[in-house]
Amino acid sequence: MGVFSKTCEYAMRAVFFIAHKTAPGGRVGIKEIANGIDSPEHFLAKILQDLSRRGIVRSAKGPNGGFYLDESALKRPLSDIVEAVDGKGIFLGCGLGIKQCSEINPCPLHHEFKAIRNQIHHMMYKTTIGEFNEDLDLGITALKK
Amino acid sequence: MGVFSKTCEYAMRAVFFIAHKTAPGGRVGIKEIANGIDSPEHFLAKILQDLSRRGIVRSAKGPNGGFYLDESALKRPLSDIVEAVDGKGIFLGCGLGIKQCSEINPCPLHHEFKAIRNQIHHMMYKTTIGEFNEDLDLGITALKK
DNA sequence: GGCATAAAAGATATAAAACTCTTTTGTTAT
DNA sequence: ATAACAAAAGAGTTTTATATCTTTTATGCC
Numbered sequence: 001m002g003v004f005s006k007t008c009e010y011a012m013r014a015v016f017f018i019a020h021k022t023a024p025g026g027r028v029g030i031k032e033i034a035n036g037i038d039s040p041e042h043f044l045a046k047i048l049q050d051l052s053r054r055g056i057v058r059s060a061k062g063p064n065g066g067f068y069l070d071e072s073a074l075k076r077p078l079s080d081i082v083e084a085v086d087g088k089g090i091f092l093g094c095g096l097g098i099k100q101c102s103e104i105n106p107c108p109l110h111h112e113f114k115a116i117r118n119q120i121h122h123m124m125y126k127t128t129i130g131e132f133n134e135d136l137d138l139g140i141t142a143l144k145k
Numbered sequence: 146m147g148v149f150s151k152t153c154e155y156a157m158r159a160v161f162f163i164a165h166k167t168a169p170g171g172r173v174g175i176k177e178i179a180n181g182i183d184s185p186e187h188f189l190a191k192i193l194q195d196l197s198r199r200g201i202v203r204s205a206k207g208p209n210g211g212f213y214l215d216e217s218a219l220k221r222p223l224s225d226i227v228e229a230v231d232g233k234g235i236f237l238g239c240g241l242g243i244k245q246c247s248e249i250n251p252c253p254l255h256h257e258f259k260a261i262r263n264q265i266h267h268m269m270y271k272t273t274i275g276e277f278n279e280d281l282d283l284g285i286t287a288l289k290k
Numbered sequence: 291g292g293c294a295t296a297a298a299a300g301a302t303a304t305a306a307a308a309c310t311c312t313t314t315t316g317t318t319a320t
Numbered sequence: 321a322t323a324a325c326a327a328a329a330g331a332g333t334t335t336t337a338t339a340t341c342t343t344t345t346a347t348g349c350c
Binding site for chain 3: 151152186188205206
């Protein structure tokens with residue numbers, strides 16, 4: 001398994017995809033998203049329902065409905081998605097899984113891990129949801145094979 | 146969930162504990178290890194069986210038996226444990242979970258993630274199993290609450 | 291209003307990870 | 321040899337993550 005849960009990976013890819021597809025306005029349906037990021041449709045639906053409840057994506061039912069983002073969402077940091085799905089654990093937890101690990105009661109890897117956690121957090125925090133649209137447009141980056 | 150699986154967290158803590166407890170020689174039993182790192186005994190037994198098969202720890206049955214390390218194990222990098230338990234995925238996989246993500250077909254986070262993966266790998270590779278014995282002795286670091 | 295569309299919600303299924311219990315095998319000491 | 325010890329191995333169970341299917345609700349269009 002990777003750094004994030006599968007759910008979180010799908011979530012990030014889906015939000016990137018929505019940002020990309022609806023950049024000019026409009027909405028994009030669950031089928032197109034699932035296909036565009038190569039994820040199971042119904043499972044992704046659940047994930048997006050959750051992100052919608054948490055205000056990270058927006059949705060509209062009915063004809064011409066689908067998912068989209070509001071202006072401010074494009075400027076949000078990626079860490080908002082990670083925290084919504086996987087929680088803050090990845091940015092805060094002990095590398096050895098010790099609950100009471102802290103500055104005053106550190107595990108052997110505490111300081112080394114802190115540096116890594118901080119780097120992950122910093123990277124996810126400085127990166128915004130909308131900043132990859134251009135590269136995706138140009139085909140420089142991809143969200144599936 | 147953290148960066149590593151629970152299995153891997155227990156494995157690392159257990160190996161640290163064995164290194165620490167058997168530093169002067171001798172062996173340490175599964176009950177004492179499980180207690181010392183606050184992990185479920187039978188589950189840890191399975192993990193150590195596996196580490197033993199892979200040559201990371203050694204074991205002896207019967208009276209005065211238990212787990213121990215050979216000399217060379219103390220100089221091994223921590224990454225050996227991680228790879229044995231969780232595989233190399235954590236050091237190599239795509240942050241967004243895209244199978245075909247690579248230098249020539251990168252995901253949006255590819256380059257940022259590469260830096261992080263490399264840092265994790267570097268940290269785990271430069272760190273040896275035996276290097277924390279002194280701090281554990283002095284009570285500066287801990288393997289459970 | 292009635293119909294088509296599309297997400298939300300609910301219920302269920304499958305797989306993997308985490309954990310437990312019991313039996314077997316090998317070792318040591320008497 | 322046999323009794324006690326301790327890990328190895330085998331066979332579960334429970335929990336969590338992942339995935340699927342069905343029904344309901346909201347919306348737009350005619």
